[in-house]
Amino acid sequence: QSVLTQPPSVSGAPGQRVTISCTGSNSNIGAGFDVHWYQQLPGTVPKLLISTSGNGPSGVPDRFSASRSGTSASLAITGLRAEDEADYYCQSYDRSLSGSMFGGGTKLTVL
Amino acid sequence: QVQLQESGPGLVKPSQTLSLTCTVSGGPISSGFYWSWIRQPAGKGLEWIGRLYITGSTNYNPSLKSRLTISLDTSNNQFSLELTSVTAADTAMYYCARSTGGGGYEYWGPGTLVTVSS
Numbered sequence: 001q002s003v004l005t006q007p008p009s010v011s012g013a014p015g016q017r018v019t020i021s022c023t024g025s026n027s028n029i030g031a032g033f034d035v036h037w038y039q040q041l042p043g044t045v046p047k048l049l050i051s052t053s054g055n056g057p058s059g060v061p062d063r064f065s066a067s068r069s070g071t072s073a074s075l076a077i078t079g080l081r082a083e084d085e086a087d088y089y090c091q092s093y094d095r096s097l098s099g100s101m102f103g104g105g106t107k108l109t110v111l
Numbered sequence: 112q113v114q115l116q117e118s119g120p121g122l123v124k125p126s127q128t129l130s131l132t133c134t135v136s137g138g139p140i141s142s143g144f145y146w147s148w149i150r151q152p153a154g155k156g157l158e159w160i161g162r163l164y165i166t167g168s169t170n171y172n173p174s175l176k177s178r179l180t181i182s183l184d185t186s187n188n189q190f191s192l193e194l195t196s197v198t199a200a201d202t203a204m205y206y207c208a209r210s211t212g213g214g215g216y217e218y219w220g221p222g223t224l225v226t227v228s229s
Binding site for chain 1: 157158168206214216220
């Protein structure tokens with residue numbers, strides 16, 4: 001069971017806005033550690049998408065944004081496109097585990 | 112451009128040791144980054160295995176710590192994973208990846224599939 005909790009699935013129609021939540025605790029997200037989001041298209045390597053600190057790779061469309069509040073973080077995708085259909089994972093550092101961890105992943109379906 | 116490449120046996124027998132190597136190119140492994148192993152069973156989510164810093168210090172997933180060793184080979188620009196006493200539950204795609212201390216994993220290897228079976 002993941003220390004970071006994500007919904008198993010979300011869906012939205014093309015053009016819509018969807019959000020994916022990532023709920024942690026005071027030893028990870030609540031402690032201020034950065035939260036990173038990954039996109040994994042079917043059959044491919046996970047790709048770092050965006051981080052709550054604003055740091056992240058260049059070239060990621062500004063349709064993707066990340067935010068945090070308390071012990072939770074969110075990934076928002078606006079102007080949903082068919083090519084956004086993928087699995088999305090959050091990741092952060094956990095002070096009590098002295099290590100990193102991933103959320104269980106969320107499958108985004110574009111209707 | 113930094114590139115990572117995993118290598119090792121694709122099939123390991125139960126109770127034996129899984130050994131993988133990650134070869135880094137495009138920059139020295141002795142630079143200030145964390146080098147990590149991550150795995151993903153087929154159809155399931157990502158699991159962080161552990162990481163290594165250039166000083167040789169390591170952090171391991173508590174659920175694997177008793178069976179796990181991650182080590183550095185600066186002369187060959189490689190780092191390695193050893194997981195002992197494997198079972199079918201260790202069957203997964205294994206990735207090596209690079210991050211900064213609090214940063215995300217920006218560079219990943221293509222992954223190597225390891226199957227534990229007799």
